[in-house]
Amino acid sequence: MLTFNQVSFGYPGQEELIQKVSFQVEKGEFLSILGSNGSGKSTIAKLITGLLIPTKGEVTIGKYVTEKKQDLHSIRKKVGIIFQNAEDQFITSTVFDEVIFGLENIQYPPEEMKSCAEAALHKVGMLDFSEHEPHRLSGGQKQRTAIASILAMKPEIMIFDESTSMLDPQGRKQIMQVMKELHEEGLTIIHITHHMEEVLSAERVLILNEGNIVMEGTPKMVFNHSDKLQEYHLEVPFVIKAREGLIKRGFQIKDDVINIDELVESICRS
Template sequence: MLTFDQVHFYYKKGEPVIDNMSFTIKEGEFVAVVGANGCGKSTIAKLMDGLLLPKEGHVKYREFDTSEPADVARIREQIGFVFQNPDNQFITTTVLDEVIFGLENIRVPREKMRIRAEQALQAVRMKDYAEAAPHQLSGGQKQKVAIAAILAMRPRIIIFDEATSMLDPQGRKEMLFIMHELHRQGMTIIHITHHMEEVLSVERVLLIHQGRLEFDGDPLPFFEAVPAAGYLLDQPFAVRLHKTLGLRAPLMADWKEMFRSQWSMS
């Protein structure tokens, strides 16, 4: 369980960025976080793993509190991050070393590192690229390696902070497929995104607006009830079509099923 309990945060005093925010994300949930540029999504992500600390209130993962210095390391072991720009995440010269590098920081025995790294690359279907140079990969492949580097550390939660936003449609599709696969295996997925098409397939949407939680719930009522234009969001094509044609709600449920099944294993 990841909990925000009446969290307040600002970078500059008097200019609140997160304003009394409370919510709980349960183990194994697949949550999308959406909202206009600058509404505080990345700030929320950083508060989740103690990169930033609340000015008031508490952020907790299980029994650990980010405000307790002794707990922060425990929290970071369990929460992995994939960022927007795949090029900023690489330090070493081969894909395999890149995945092993993260393990050196968490005291995994040497003889176990390689096998763990290979398993992680296998999970994102990048094992064939183990000896490739990271800079030669496509954007989508780089993001998959970034995921492998995190998987090797065996976290419970992965936060994707607009990790699909610089990818082409094919790269985005593969990333979303991997997210759904990890979710099926029991991982908690927090997907911060601007792509509303991707939101249709998740379990729960958090809409952030002016530092507050404006909507928290299922994607269906979200797209039906929330005036996207007011929050600078695009409606997914399926939703626009549905609204234009004035279709009844049950058809929307069919759309949702269609989007969900698109990401499920055949």
Template sequence: MSYISASNVKFSYDEKGKNVLNGVNLKVNKGEFVALLGHNGCGKSTMAKTLNAMLLPKEGVVYIDGMDTSDDEVTYEIRRNVGLVLQNPDNQLVASIIEEDVAFGPENLGLEPKEIRRRVDNALKAVDMYEYRTHAPHKLSGGQKQRVAIAGIIAMEPSCIVFDEPTAMLDPNGREEVMRTIKTLKEKGITIVLITHYMDEAVLADRVIVMDNGEILIEGAPESVFSQVNLLKKHSLDVPQATELAYKLIGVGIRFSKMPLTAYECVDFLEGVLS
């Protein structure tokens, strides 16, 4: 059975209102890196919150590792296993010292002080922020703050982390730092669900899921999803710049063996064509 398994999830914020989620079926395997795309208001953030029992579906069920999110008994077990990193790094940090903030999660789990210390040190090392452990959060850059927020989740030793537009408020350097951290987490075998606006981030995923109007529009490997340029454009979604360029070149008769997703792939291919 898949690690995350959501079937026919419907959700609306108020009783009579329009459904934000309109029957989403989502399956994510253990260790997989999935990117969730979609324009503003398509329900992707709402979907993220149903994955760690912050929101409960109005209809349908969400299973995390076989546990039903609507079961009160396992709510905290689910939240420990599925960490959620939010958009604004400033609003996620609780304490005024980095290491104490990272310790917040494990402290809530009621662990032994020694074990908390070990986890905090490991988590800070994993995001490369160990030497800042006694600093105050407001003196850090956005990217550093977001990495501390990620460390705060890692310290709970989750098996899955959901990132809700973690780079939306960061500068290019910060985005790069956070994406590098996400990649190392994926290598450690943590299941990753990345919600993003940036197509070049989605390209890194094993599988891309595009949402529109509270439903899943298309899903598949990045190459196959982004090659459907027309469909994506119709739903006012972007494709990576390299893919867009290739798409336009195809229009004037240049043949591509495979849709390029990153600038490097595109350069390589164009070099081949030109020489």
């Protein structure tokens, strides 16, 4: 459904950042793109939405190509993006109006707006906050409002670009849960992050370093290369470090243990 075909891109006056990058995302997939700060994650996101156009190669979404001006409208309808900081985007005075505003912008049928907005708010657990002021919400609630606004427009692909990175652990967990539920409902999810623990719910992980994809696989596969991950300036999760330390000390622990419950279980059995 989404294809990067030998895509290269560089910002004006700079060396090429993205060099002949190719990957595909299937319909309904949950993909994580993991990379340290400055590795090119947001650039990739902007190339997907057509905000940036490749200097070489092409990005296609279904039958549309971002390079074609006449396709951009359709692409933006298919792809929704949630940024790090929802707050910058709020313009109305209630959560409900915020969702309605987005629908008005795409000329959604007026008679269906209310039910559509309510359904979207319900999906992210924000319906009870409909009359609240967006600016007074917690970080996680703000992000969920932003997600509802996008969701109401019924995209096929949702990109979360570091959407959890400003949140406290609880807010982070809630957003991850929303992503999981949307994936279960059939949406294609692309989760961009620099937090390794967050990629555990993904089906597949791409690791980005200096604008290039340097590793690809399931979370379990990727976590098995902790030496490499450190080279890419990624913080290896505690569970993986503990697992490796314990294996070195002679504990019989399988090398695909990636969460704390599995680790505890293995230690007890060992």
